[in-house]
Amino acid sequence: MSEQEIRSRIKQIISNIAGLDPQRIGDDDSFTGDLSLDSLSMLEIGVDVDMAFQLGLPDERYKEVRTLPQMVALVQQRRSEIGGGVPAGALQEAVS
Amino acid sequence: MHGRIAVTGLGWVTPIGAGRDEVWEGLLAGRSGFAPVESFDTARFSVHVGAEVRGFDARPWIRRLDPGRLGRASQLAIAAARMALEDAGLADLDAESHQGRERTGVVMGTTSGEPREVERFDDRYLAGDTAAIGAEFMGLYPCHMIAAHIAREMGIRGPVEMIPTACAAGNYAIARAFDLLRTGRSDLVLAGGADAFSRITYAGFHRLGAIAPERCQPFDRDRKGMIPGEGAAVLVLEPLERARARGARVYAEVAGYGLSCDAHHMTAAHPEGDGAARAMLAALADAGLEARDVSYISAHGTGTPTNDRLETLAVQRVFGEAAARTPMSSIKSMIGHTMGAASAIEAGVCSLAVATGRVPPTMNMEAPDGDLDYVPNAARELDVRVAMNNAYAFGGNNASVLFRSTEH
Amino acid sequence: MRRVVITGAGVLSPLADSPAGLHAALCAGQSALKPVELFPLDGVTPRPAGEIRPFDPKAYLGERNLRPVDRTSRLLLVAAQQALESAGWTAGERAAREVGLVLGTTFCSVHTIAEFDRRAVQLGPSYASPMDFANSVINAAAGQAAIWHGLRGVNSTVSAGEASGLLALAHAADLIRAGRAEALLAGGAEELCFESFLGCERAGRLGLSVTVPFDARRDGFALAEGAALLMLEEAGSAAARGARVLAEVRGHGKAFNPAGAEDEASAVSAVARAVHLALEDAAVGPTDLDVLSLSANGSVHGDHNEAWGVGMALDGAGDRPVAAIKAMLGEALGASGAFQAAALLGTFGDGVVPGVLGLERTEGGFPLAGVRAETRRLGRAPRLGLLHAMAWDGQSCALVLEAPPEARP
Numbered sequence: 001m002s003e004q005e006i007r008s009r010i011k012q013i014i015s016n017i018a019g020l021d022p023q024r025i026g027d028d029d030s031f032t033g034d035l036s037l038d039s040l041s042m043l044e045i046g047v048d049v050d051m052a053f054q055l056g057l058p059d060e061r062y063k064e065v066r067t068l069p070q071m072v073a074l075v076q077q078r079r080s081e082i083g084g085g086v087p088a089g090a091l092q093e094a095v096s
Numbered sequence: 097m098h099g100r101i102a103v104t105g106l107g108w109v110t111p112i113g114a115g116r117d118e119v120w121e122g123l124l125a126g127r128s129g130f131a132p133v134e135s136f137d138t139a140r141f142s143v144h145v146g147a148e149v150r151g152f153d154a155r156p157w158i159r160r161l162d163p164g165r166l167g168r169a170s171q172l173a174i175a176a177a178r179m180a181l182e183d184a185g186l187a188d189l190d191a192e193s194h195q196g197r198e199r200t201g202v203v204m205g206t207t208s209g210e211p212r213e214v215e216r217f218d219d220r221y222l223a224g225d226t227a228a229i230g231a232e233f234m235g236l237y238p239c240h241m242i243a244a245h246i247a248r249e250m251g252i253r254g255p256v257e258m259i260p261t262a263c264a265a266g267n268y269a270i271a272r273a274f275d276l277l278r279t280g281r282s283d284l285v286l287a288g289g290a291d292a293f294s295r296i297t298y299a300g301f302h303r304l305g306a307i308a309p310e311r312c313q314p315f316d317r318d319r320k321g322m323i324p325g326e327g328a329a330v331l332v333l334e335p336l337e338r339a340r341a342r343g344a345r346v347y348a349e350v351a352g353y354g355l356s357c358d359a360h361h362m363t364a365a366h367p368e369g370d371g372a373a374r375a376m377l378a379a380l381a382d383a384g385l386e387a388r389d390v391s392y393i394s395a396h397g398t399g400t401p402t403n404d405r406l407e408t409l410a411v412q413r414v415f416g417e418a419a420a421r422t423p424m425s426s427i428k429s430m431i432g433h434t435m436g437a438a439s440a441i442e443a444g445v446c447s448l449a450v451a452t453g454r455v456p457p458t459m460n461m462e463a464p465d466g467d468l469d470y471v472p473n474a475a476r477e478l479d480v481r482v483a484m485n486n487a488y489a490f491g492g493n494n495a496s497v498l499f500r501s502t503e504h
Numbered sequence: 505m506r507r508v509v510i511t512g513a514g515v516l517s518p519l520a521d522s523p524a525g526l527h528a529a530l531c532a533g534q535s536a537l538k539p540v541e542l543f544p545l546d547g548v549t550p551r552p553a554g555e556i557r558p559f560d561p562k563a564y565l566g567e568r569n570l571r572p573v574d575r576t577s578r579l580l581l582v583a584a585q586q587a588l589e590s591a592g593w594t595a596g597e598r599a600a601r602e603v604g605l606v607l608g609t610t611f612c613s614v615h616t617i618a619e620f621d622r623r624a625v626q627l628g629p630s631y632a633s634p635m636d637f638a639n640s641v642i643n644a645a646a647g648q649a650a651i652w653h654g655l656r657g658v659n660s661t662v663s664a665g666e667a668s669g670l671l672a673l674a675h676a677a678d679l680i681r682a683g684r685a686e687a688l689l690a691g692g693a694e695e696l697c698f699e700s701f702l703g704c705e706r707a708g709r710l711g712l713s714v715t716v717p718f719d720a721r722r723d724g725f726a727l728a729e730g731a732a733l734l735m736l737e738e739a740g741s742a743a744a745r746g747a748r749v750l751a752e753v754r755g756h757g758k759a760f761n762p763a764g765a766e767d768e769a770s771a772v773s774a775v776a777r778a779v780h781l782a783l784e785d786a787a788v789g790p791t792d793l794d795v796l797s798l799s800a801n802g803s804v805h806g807d808h809n810e811a812w813g814v815g816m817a818l819d820g821a822g823d824r825p826v827a828a829i830k831a832m833l834g835e836a837l838g839a840s841g842a843f844q845a846a847a848l849l850g851t852f853g854d855g856v857v858p859g860v861l862g863l864e865r866t867e868g869g870f871p872l873a874g875v876r877a878e879t880r881r882l883g884r885a886p887r888l889g890l891l892h893a894m895a896w897d898g899q900s901c902a903l904v905l906e907a908p909p910e911a912r913p
Contacts (some may be wrong), residue, residue, distance in 0.1 A: 017635075018568025040363055040572060043304065043634035051631060058142065059305060059630055140628050198759065198777065208643055213619075215612065217699065218621045226547040226702060234700075234707035238610050239642055240663040244897035248762045253774065256760040256899055257671065258663040260612075260642035268660060272675070275682055281758075281781075296617060299624040300637035344873035355684070357604065359650040360636040362572070382684075491647020492640065493659055 001079070006053075014068075015043050024061045030067045035096050060068060101277045104344040105186065105332030106444040107179025109172045111147035111325050111431045116183055118258070119441075120448050122430070123456040124475040126444060129431045130311050130323055133141045143307045146324030147432030148293045151194065157201065160190070160249050165211030168292035169235040170245040172328035172437075175245045177202075177286050182331040185344055186284075190251045201255035201282040202243045203267020203273045204289060204330075206436035207489075209239025211294035212391045232237075235332065242290055246330075254282050263396075263433065265289050266329065266440030267495035271353040273333045274497075283338060288443075290328035291435035298324050306400055307385050312433075314397035314426035314458050315404045317465040322398040325432030329440035331447065348450035351385065351482065351500040354378025358492030369410030371494045376486065379496035383482075388418040390498075391480040394442040396488045397426025398433050403488065408466040421428035423478060425471035430460040439487035439495065446483035446499040453479055508677045510749040510905070512591025512735035513846045514583040518554035519833060520729055521564075522586065526843070527850025529832070530858035536824045536833050537715070537726050541697040544761050548705050551712065553726025554834030555696050563821060568652075574639045576613040576731075577648040579839075580693040583731035584649045587689055588690035591735035592747060595654060604657025604685050605733075606676040607646040608668030608692035612661070615697035616640050619692045622736045645693055658685045665895030666799055667693050669732070670903050671763040671843025674756040676736045691733035691842030700837075701727055709803065709896070714863040717828035718875050726803035728834030732842035734849075749847050754788065754904040757781025761898035762822035765805035766813070769807070771898070775813020778900035783817070786888075786904035790821035793904075794886035795851055796874065801830040808867065810894055815871030818890075823873040825882060827851065831861040841893040845905065848889045852907035855882040 011022040018041050031037045037045070046062030047057070049071065055078045065071050108114065111129025112122040132138075139196060149172065155163045157175035166174070181189050189200065213236045220228045235241070238478040240258040247256040257275055259268045266289030273287035291297075303306050308321035330429055339346050356378060358371035365371065396407055412419045427445060434441060449455045456476055461472035483499045515522055518536035519529040537552035561570055561578040564585060570578060584605070588594075592601055617640035624632035638644065643661040648660050658679055664671045669692030676690035694700075704710050704727055711724030742749065759781065761767070761774035773872055781792065781875040798814065800807040815822045829847050836843060856879060891903040 017571050019567075019571060038361060038364070040361070040634055042636060047631055047633065051627075059140075059303075063305065140630075161661055192825075208617070209642065214557065214618050214621055214699075217703075218625065220617055221618075222622060222625060229702060229706055231707040234703040234709070237614070237703070238663070238665060240610070240668075240895070240896070240899070241897055247760050248764075248898070251762050253760050257758075260661055260663050262641045263645050275678055279678065280611060295624070296621045296640070299629045299632050299791070300620065300640065303628050303632045303634050313757055355658045355660070357647075357650050357655045357656055358843070359654055359659075360648055361651065362644070363634075368633055373854075393515040458876070490641050490857070491643045491644065492650060493647070493661075 003072060003076065007076050010049060010068065010071055013052060014045055017024060017044050017048065028069055099352045100336040101274050101333055102339045103331050103347045103350065103447045104334055104339045105180040105184025105449060107176040107183055108327065108329035108444055109149055109152055109176050109440055110327040110441060111149055114152050115179055115391055123427055123445065124454060126457055126459045127430060129325065135293055139366055141302050143302060143309050144324055145149040145310055146293060146298065149325050149326055158184050158249060161245060166245055167213055169206060169210050169290040170242050173204060173242050173290035175248050176328040176330040178204060180286060180330040180332045186332065191397035197251055198253040199283040200252045201276055201285040202246045202252055202260065203257045203269040203285060203287045204243040205261060205269040205440065206239050206242055206289060207260045207265060207291050208297055209242065209260065210237050211216040211296045212291060212292055213237035215295060225453055246286060254373065261493040262489035262491065264439055264489035264493045264495045265436040267436060267485060267487045267497045270331065270350065270443055270497055271495060274350045274353060277333060277335060283366045287333055288328065288330035289436040289440035291326055291437050293326035301414040308399060309458050312429050313460040314399045314429050314469045315465055316461050317463040319399050319401060319404060321400050323432035325434040327434040327437040328424060329437050329444050331443055346502050347447035348499040349502050350383040351498040352379055352383030353495065353497040354382055356494045358473060360492055363490055365406050365488060369413065371407040371409060371492055373413045375494040379498050383498045385498065386480060387415040390422055390482045390484045392444050392449055392478060393422060393424035393484045393486065395424050395426040396486050397428050399428060408468055411468060420467050421469065423455060423469045423471045423476065425456055425458040427456050439485060442485050443497060444487045449480045449483050450499050450501045453477055455480065505682045506683065507739035508680045508736050508753040509739045509742050510734050510751045511737050511742050511749060512587050513750065513849060514586030514590060515732045515846050516582045517580050517730040517833060517843060518556050523835045523846045523849060524796040526849055529831050530847055531856050533859060533861045534832060535782035535861060536728060537687040548702050551710055552726055552728065553696055554836065555720055556729055559567060559759055559852065569900030572635045573648050574613050574616045576693055576695040577639065577645040579695060580645045580649050581652050583733045584653050585687055587735050588653060589732040592906050598654045602657035603655050604688045605646055605649055605655050606660045606672045606688055606690045608661065608664065608672035608841065609642065609645060609694055610663060610665050610668055611700060612642040612645050612701045613639060614791060626829040635677050638863065657688065664899050665897055666835065666837055666840050667893040667895040667899045668838040670891055670893040670901040673734065673845060673900060673903055677753045677756060680736060680738050687737045689733045692838040693731035694729055694836050694838040696727060696729035700797055711802045715802035717802055717831050717860055718811060718866050719863050720865050720867040721800040722804060722807060724835040724904040725803055728795045730836045730839045730843065732839055732846045734845055737881050742866065749903045749908045751852060751907055754906050755782050756787055756903040759900050765809060765847060768809060769770045772813040772816060774898065775810055775894060775900045778902040779817035780815055782902035782904050788888055788904060793821055793824050793888050793890050795825050795857055795889045797848050797889060800828045801835040806894060810892065811870060811872050814892060822871050825857040825874040827857050828860045828875065829858060841906040844891050848891060848905060852886055855885055857882060908909065
């Protein structure tokens, strides 16, 4: 899965949770700063990202993520650790 | 219309014991109620400690109803109610005249009611066995059944009300009881709160990252969070003139209360402690008191980084120069966060503080985070003329209740 | 003593999404009850329910993010918006002066708490939804409404089953009378969900053949959902801002039956006592009443106890016209009492009392002659109305409303 696809999927998750237009989420945006996401939304995003990419990461890892680039990097790193490659269709079902 | 309202009895079931003296002595001695969770398997959680009520048999306290047909919170609540009535010298309330019981009310608070009934429902649902879900779900789960069960147990026929305003519910219940008595709708009200330990509540706070791994350290620089608990507390409230007429022992009077709503966020308080400050100010105004008249504050003090910081800030705003010299302690350092029971238990603490001139400590304090007097690690003798009980809840329900000595 | 007036109302019900729409639909004998589509009826014999369908919250509330808000709260947000607009409380005014909220609800959302638990159990606690947890507490909807609409006044939640809505009105009136608030939205909200549907069915409360209030053939109620709020205000400050007054809350009373619905004598006396206390608080006598709105919903014992209890309390005035709106609306639990109050305002406006849809005959010795199947117009403008609601746990709550002089037709 390409970095662009990962970023796009994460933007979709953020959009679902925070009601933001994905087109208006900047590639380098910070969550609490640029996107004004509150603590509850951040927790929810962490859960949905973990389920969408089947990362199996402990909760604490998501607390350290403050920006979209950091989240993308986390997903990429974790997927390469666990030998990534989850069919896109499965992602769609995991997060509805 | 009744003027002054007195606290004449209290009963409680807590993670460090049950009954007035056992719990009060335990609080003064700094006894800890934290232990590995026993009521469900915490293997999949990253924390494993809770403040459960252990080894308490509610059955001897439940004399009319069938304990097997009551949810856990209701069992604890009935036990606390009977203890409170005995403490008030009113153990034979249910033998009183029909008319007397029509003038008696029950007001209870809770956060989740009987969540174990939802767990039972879900276990069957997930097992594909909805046929096994019976009449008990609707009979036990709705939270108003807690107040109803107390009333059924005691044959009470007056106002019976449930105020589920989460972690501030005990204070809301006492506030409502205060108003019922002052307006003459009742002559006696059992007021308090109850909540049962459950995997749902534990999972919820765990999901918010709010649970501390070993112990609760309110107001400490190194505090890591709250510890979920359970319990029940009931206070007997009646008009002061009536209490004196029957020779009852009066712990304290309820001097007034204040409620406020942050209208800010579902799980986070207003960033400047705005709602908390407004509730304190409203309570002081209601009681005709100034902040400097307050001798002791029983804090909400959950032990989370955010709550304790904002609560300290709010107290500083309201008390100004008097803040640093007004002792404030959190018993959640010992019994954890008992949810809807918390502020009812803390109301009991305030009543006893006024009556006995002693205040419980904030335990587990190694380095205070702020310059307030958190009564670190040891109980203290203190002339408590006025005690303030503060409680804050999800959804921004804030409540402050003031207790005052009747000797002045 | 401070007086409490009603200056606005908001309704979101299976029959209509406004107080006027609700009153018109009730008087036209429309039924809200239809097959459930909101959830599959796994293991439950199909029964009609009062489901709000379609429900498009964004059509009422605009594009603000609703993801953190569950169904119960969404129903409430809509009713609250309507009530605030109807009472003329703009956002600017709410920022300047505090408006609060007292909400009656049985569960808030049993579905949300159950979903939270199921996901935690099935996927593990790390995958439970934090937003669901925030909505699992029973005061969640009141909190959501306060945030959404900027309601910084006193905020409380009361839970009393079918009596929650009236109890919330009583609490709000008491807070205003005591000077603790000047303006409070008060009422109730409850959603239809599988958990409560199954629960009521297993408890034998859902009717299978006849869910008509007071009907001798009745065998239980039909479940429903919705939200309704009234704006209660201290009379002087309402007048000062030029608010239109829809009614005055004259008084209320409460009582509890600790012996269970099958103990008829105990149950009837609790109902009678609640009504008696309400009349006493309102300083009116039974013969002063013009119309009654009762909470009968088809329950075998409940309807009987209510009728006999009201009859006992109104000795001499048992012939007053009776609205039993659950014949059309179904039983919306926490929202019911608020629906009753909002509908009564409609009767104050045009003098029309909805009939009890589907009523064929009442049981022998039925004490309330004013219970009829047909809608009718009152001979004279109604001035005083009595509302009563009882919950299955034994609570009874009664409220007296008075129509303002200029509103009477």
